[in-house]
Amino acid sequence: xSTKKRDLGVTPLSEDVSAWYNEIVFKAELADRGPxxxxxxxxxxxxxxxxxxxxxxDQRFKDTGHVNAYFPLFIPxxxxxxxxxHVEGFSPELAVVTHAGGKKLDEPLIVRPTSETVIGEMYARxxxxxxxxxxxxxxxxxxxxxxxxxxxxxxTTEFLWQEGHTAHADEAEAMEETLQMLDVxxxxxxxxxxxxxxxxxxxxxxxxxxxxxxFTIEGMMRDGKALQSGTSxxxxxxxxxxxxxxxxxxxxxxxxxxxxxxxMSTRMIGAVILAHGDDQGLVLPPRLAPTQIVIIPIGRDExxxxxxxKAAELAASxxxxxxxxxxxxxxxxxxxxxxxxxxxxxPLRAELGPRDLEAGHVLVAHRVGEHDEKGRPVKEAIPxxxxxxxxxxxxDEYHGYLLARADTYREANTSVADDWDAFAGQVGTGFALAFxxxxxxCENDIKAATSATPRCIPxxxxxxxxxxxxxxxxxxxxxxxxxGRAY
RNA sequence: CGGGCUGUGGCGCAGUUUGGUAGCGCACUGCGUUUGGGACGCAGGGGUCGCCGGUUCAAAUCCGGCCAGCCCGACCA
Numbered sequence: 001x002s003t004k005k006r007d008l009g010v011t012p013l014s015e016d017v018s019a020w021y022n023e024i025v026f027k028a029e030l031a032d033r034g035p036x037x038x039x040x041x042x043x044x045x046x047x048x049x050x051x052x053x054x055x056x057x058d059q060r061f062k063d064t065g066h067v068n069a070y071f072p073l074f075i076p077x078x079x080x081x082x083x084x085x086h087v088e089g090f091s092p093e094l095a096v097v098t099h100a101g102g103k104k105l106d107e108p109l110i111v112r113p114t115s116e117t118v119i120g121e122m123y124a125r126x127x128x129x130x131x132x133x134x135x136x137x138x139x140x141x142x143x144x145x146x147x148x149x150x151x152x153x154x155x156t157t158e159f160l161w162q163e164g165h166t167a168h169a170d171e172a173e174a175m176e177e178t179l180q181m182l183d184v185x186x187x188x189x190x191x192x193x194x195x196x197x198x199x200x201x202x203x204x205x206x207x208x209x210x211x212x213x214x215f216t217i218e219g220m221m222r223d224g225k226a227l228q229s230g231t232s233x234x235x236x237x238x239x240x241x242x243x244x245x246x247x248x249x250x251x252x253x254x255x256x257x258x259x260x261x262x263x264m265s266t267r268m269i270g271a272v273i274l275a276h277g278d279d280q281g282l283v284l285p286p287r288l289a290p291t292q293i294v295i296i297p298i299g300r301d302e303x304x305x306x307x308x309x310k311a312a313e314l315a316a317s318x319x320x321x322x323x324x325x326x327x328x329x330x331x332x333x334x335x336x337x338x339x340x341x342x343x344x345x346x347p348l349r350a351e352l353g354p355r356d357l358e359a360g361h362v363l364v365a366h367r368v369g370e371h372d373e374k375g376r377p378v379k380e381a382i383p384x385x386x387x388x389x390x391x392x393x394x395x396d397e398y399h400g401y402l403l404a405r406a407d408t409y410r411e412a413n414t415s416v417a418d419d420w421d422a423f424a425g426q427v428g429t430g431f432a433l434a435f436x437x438x439x440x441x442c443e444n445d446i447k448a449a450t451s452a453t454p455r456c457i458p459x460x461x462x463x464x465x466x467x468x469x470x471x472x473x474x475x476x477x478x479x480x481x482x483x484g485r486a487y
Numbered sequence: 488c489g490g491g492c493u494g495u496g497g498c499g500c501a502g503u504u505u506g507g508u509a510g511c512g513c514a515c516u517g518c519g520u521u522u523g524g525g526a527c528g529c530a531g532g533g534g535u536c537g538c539c540g541g542u543u544c545a546a547a548u549c550c551g552g553c554c555a556g557c558c559c560g561a562c563c564a
Contacts, residue, residue, distance in 0.1 A: 265564045335524035353523055
């Protein structure tokens with residue numbers, strides 16, 4: 001039985017997270033590996049998740065006053081060099097085009113790893129007066145970073161993302177923007193992806209190359225590791241100075257703009273897989289599920305046809321109510337279909353067979369929820385008359401259920417570490433809250449000893465002082481930091 | 488890039504030690520029977536054994552080089 005399960009299913013999450021993750025990605029048909037190292041092909045099912053993510057995130061950008069634009073893939077190499085920290089940070093992972101059109105180029109072109117530089121160049125041309133500010137632009141694109149150890153969705157050589165780039169008249173406004181977008185990410189993760197995030201600031205050692213301050217949202221995956229799922233940077237006047245982005249203020253004085261940048265990527269799909277999945281496969285939050293409910297007609301001949309007809313009718317009504325529904329009329333056994341849709345993470349399943357037609361109801365099961373003695377999901381009989389009206393509510397409730405589950409899990413695996421032994425143990429299974437002295441050498445020392453890093457200085461942490469968990473020097477940052485092993 | 492492991496039909500594997508021209512399960516195709524938790528029978532199709540070179544009468548198997556993937560590190564959304 002268990003052997004059979006293994007042949008047909010996936011390696012249990014509890015047994016080997018990496019093997020489980022890869023099998024889910026391939027078997028649920030989210031993505032495949034591309035021929036060039038570190039590249040991925042996002043398959044239709046995976047791309048449908050990305051499109052839903054994109055739409056809902058994009059709407060939030062529009063709601064906060066941003067507009068979309070597109071900037072070029074190629075950047076002259078010299079541009080990267082204009083901001084010293086930026087080039088230093090990105091040099092090791094650049095893909096560089098040296099030949100094109102059959103000739104060696106006079107100046108190599110960089111395939112963008114991020115677009116601060118080209119966008120800075122353009123903003124310098126577009127901005128001249130305080131009346132031109134703020135500039136609030138977002139771009140949906142692909143970027144390339146030559147990663148040494150690729151993992152589908154989590155760390156691929158080429159990935160899809162959005163990068164927002166804004167320019168402001170002063171620091172206060174730019175900081176407000178930086179924090180606003182961090183909140184947008186956290187709210188999106190919570191209300192769309194059903195993943196609770198810790199918002200906070202990166203320590204100097206973990207800052208984005210070229211930023212003055214870097215903020216992050218960190219989620220806890222089901223193995224207790226952290227995943228940086230979105231970042232928002234206050235870039236100060238670093239890029240303004242490098243690209244000469246200036247404006248004339250109300251007093252006729254020339255000033256440098258203050259810029260921000262913020263991004264969320266296809267890594268978020270990896271976050272969804274790792275934050276919600278289980279031994280049966282993928283678990284999708286309903287607002288990102290390409291199919292929110294699958295209807296499985298059961299039976300053959302006349303009763304089978306009757307079930308098909310009823311299923312099509314219910315599906316049409318659901319669709320009209322805005323529900324993403326699919327009728328599985330494949331020529332396969334019901335059991336096969338149940339397992340298949342569970343692997344694919346579909347939130348709700350409705351079974352409709354001769355007995356249900358007779359009784360005038362469908363049997364609805366949740367992908368994750370209560371189980372009976374046999375370990376099977378509890379199925380609720382819902383009369384046809386109530387079914388279409390109830391599904392949207394069931395989806396909302398299910399979202400809340402997944403979120404609460406992730407919240408509970410994170411809280412159960414997060415605790416304050418008072419001494420080094422407790423700290424070392426805690427970061428092995430989850431997050432540890434601890435004081436730190438703020439010295440980069442000490443961060444490295446902790447990483448070497450435990451492979452844990454400071455994930456962030458949490459925004460909502462209470463003010464407190466103490467001594468460093470590692471070296472006993474006085475604490476920096478004025479509060480406890482979140483430490484954990486990261487993807 | 489350092490350490491460990493692996494490349495054989497779509498997927499998972501055996502065969503490699505001891506060279507003799509490729510096999511199993513699942514999947515796939517056709518027909519029939521089946522349909523409430525991964526159905527069954529019969530008949531089929533599909534592989535220059537990761538790539539290049541070498542040794543040999545003969546290479547999946549031996550030798551050299553390269554490439555790719557996985558796990559553990561350093562880098563990172």
